[in-house]
Amino acid sequence: MPVACGHFNIFAMSKKVYIETYGCQMNVADSEVVVSILSENGYEHTNDIKEAGLILINTCSIRENAEQRIWGRLKAIGHLKKKDKRILIGLIGCMAERLKAKVLDAEHLVDMVVGPDAYRDLPSLIGEAGSGHRAINVLLSREETYADISPVRMDKNGITSFVSIMRGCNNMCSYCVVPYVRGAERSRDPESIRSEVEDLRAKGYREVTLLGQNVDSYRWKTDDHITTFPDLLERVALIDPLLRIRFSTSHPKDLSDELLRKMSEHPNICRHIHLPAQSGSNRILKLMNRDYTREWYMDRISTIKVIMPGCAISTDIITGFCTETEDDHKETLSLMEWAGYDFAYMFKYSERPGTRAAKKYSDDVPEETKTKRLNEIISLQNKLSARSKKQDVGRVFEVLIEDFSKRSHDHLSGRTSQNKVVVFPGKGRRKGEYVNVKIENSTSATLLGNII
Ligand code: SAM
Numbered sequence: 001m002p003v004a005c006g007h008f009n010i011f012a013m014s015k016k017v018y019i020e021t022y023g024c025q026m027n028v029a030d031s032e033v034v035v036s037i038l039s040e041n042g043y044e045h046t047n048d049i050k051e052a053g054l055i056l057i058n059t060c061s062i063r064e065n066a067e068q069r070i071w072g073r074l075k076a077i078g079h080l081k082k083k084d085k086r087i088l089i090g091l092i093g094c095m096a097e098r099l100k101a102k103v104l105d106a107e108h109l110v111d112m113v114v115g116p117d118a119y120r121d122l123p124s125l126i127g128e129a130g131s132g133h134r135a136i137n138v139l140l141s142r143e144e145t146y147a148d149i150s151p152v153r154m155d156k157n158g159i160t161s162f163v164s165i166m167r168g169c170n171n172m173c174s175y176c177v178v179p180y181v182r183g184a185e186r187s188r189d190p191e192s193i194r195s196e197v198e199d200l201r202a203k204g205y206r207e208v209t210l211l212g213q214n215v216d217s218y219r220w221k222t223d224d225h226i227t228t229f230p231d232l233l234e235r236v237a238l239i240d241p242l243l244r245i246r247f248s249t250s251h252p253k254d255l256s257d258e259l260l261r262k263m264s265e266h267p268n269i270c271r272h273i274h275l276p277a278q279s280g281s282n283r284i285l286k287l288m289n290r291d292y293t294r295e296w297y298m299d300r301i302s303t304i305k306v307i308m309p310g311c312a313i314s315t316d317i318i319t320g321f322c323t324e325t326e327d328d329h330k331e332t333l334s335l336m337e338w339a340g341y342d343f344a345y346m347f348k349y350s351e352r353p354g355t356r357a358a359k360k361y362s363d364d365v366p367e368e369t370k371t372k373r374l375n376e377i378i379s380l381q382n383k384l385s386a387r388s389k390k391q392d393v394g395r396v397f398e399v400l401i402e403d404f405s406k407r408s409h410d411h412l413s414g415r416t417s418q419n420k421v422v423v424f425p426g427k428g429r430r431k432g433e434y435v436n437v438k439i440e441n442s443t444s445a446t447l448l449g450n451i452i
Pocket residue numbers: 024062063175176177178212213214249250251276278316317318347348349350351352
């Protein structure tokens with residue numbers, strides 16, 4: 001017999017959960033953990049927001065515009081709640097952690113607020129919200145890694161997946177909100193990582209990406225043994241030579257020669273390193289508290305190229321950080337040119353309340369200057385990306401087929417070990433297979449070729 005308590009009748013609600021994920025791959029992996037916790041409690045995942053009794057928005061706080069987008073989205077889904085008051089809306093993840101109870105007060109758009117370390121508490125928070133109470137848990141933990149939870153995969157292709165190996169961050173880059181919203185760094189038990197990867201392989205997955213904010217500082221200590229990131233990577237790579245392994249993100253200050261050597265020994269560890277530089281100017285790197293110099297960063301890239309010729313390198317750049325001059329900006333451009341990045345994510349600096357940069361420095365680069373510099377950086381990277389793809393024309397790459405191409409079912413799409421997308425005529429091949437593809441041409445984003 002359904003019991004009505006408070007304003008809402010929780011038992012009459014649809015037990016379908018719809019989850020929308022913003023931000024990084026870490027959030028994608030977290031959403032899978034959340035759906036797993038909820039499915040243990042009788043919820044079924046749906047991709048159709050209209051049939052959901054529970055709507056969760058997994059949020060990102062990394063830049064102000066990410067948060068603004070989410071507020072816009074919350075307002076847009078508010079109309080569903082107007083139609084059916086029993087629908088519960090939860091804001092989870094980084095924004096929940098940053099804004100805490102303020103989110104509940106703001107225009108009454110959400111019923112519950114749940115930080116990234118409190119997902120196990122979701123079932124009881126849903127109960128509280130369903131009975132009309134304020135439901136909030138934003139406690140950060142020093143231990144939580146959700147190691148024992150087997151994520152419910154929500155990816156589309158069934159071939160590539162993410163596995164979180166650690167949470168939080170201890171680095172305190174001065175611009176970054178991550179240490180505040182995701183807490184202190186903690187590594188996950190390597191045995192639980194191995195078994196999650198084994199499980200993915202058994203389900204037909206052919207590629208896993210190991211995720212952490214700074215994978216190089218992964219460390220798991222028992223009484224008589226320490227597992228480092230190179231150890232973990234090797235352990236995972238040995239599971240199956242046909243299972244590709246990727247990882248993200250590396251921090252230049254911690255990227256070791258040992259890791260590079262381990263990568264070079266295992267062909268199934270992909271030949272791609274994402275190595276965020278953030279800036280090419282030593283003065284700015286110091287203000288950012290990145291703990292390396294331009295020269296150190298360049299040495300890391302040179303070493304990658306010596307140990308693994310042909311390894312792709314990508315980066316993140318922040319432009320217009322506090323006090324950045326035209327000369328600092330030129331140093332970033334020259335570093336990019338020197339490194340010849342295959343790919344880059346480029347951002348305008350966005351001041352985040354509570355960070356060290358927000359407290360100590362003034363966000364003094366005018367918006368127009370940030371825009372101008374960002375455009376220059378993007379246009380240089382477009383040239384570098386095009387050059388990197390042109391150099392692949394005429395070469396043969398092993399490609400893992402991920403799906404049909406977006407444009408036609410006669411063509412397939414996959415990626416090289418270097419993480420470049422390749423489109424080619426299918427010739428009866430299927431996703432999950434490896435094929436050798438000779439590259440004949442390239443567009444700005446894609447390599448085009450034929451199976452040989
Ligand atoms: N842990 C990774 C690292 O250190 O590179 C990734 C951190 S963050 C999720 C991804 C990228 O967002 C960063 O590399 C940085 O370029 C960018 N970012 C972080 N804080 C920012 C801010 N306040 N304004 C603009 N970009 C920012």
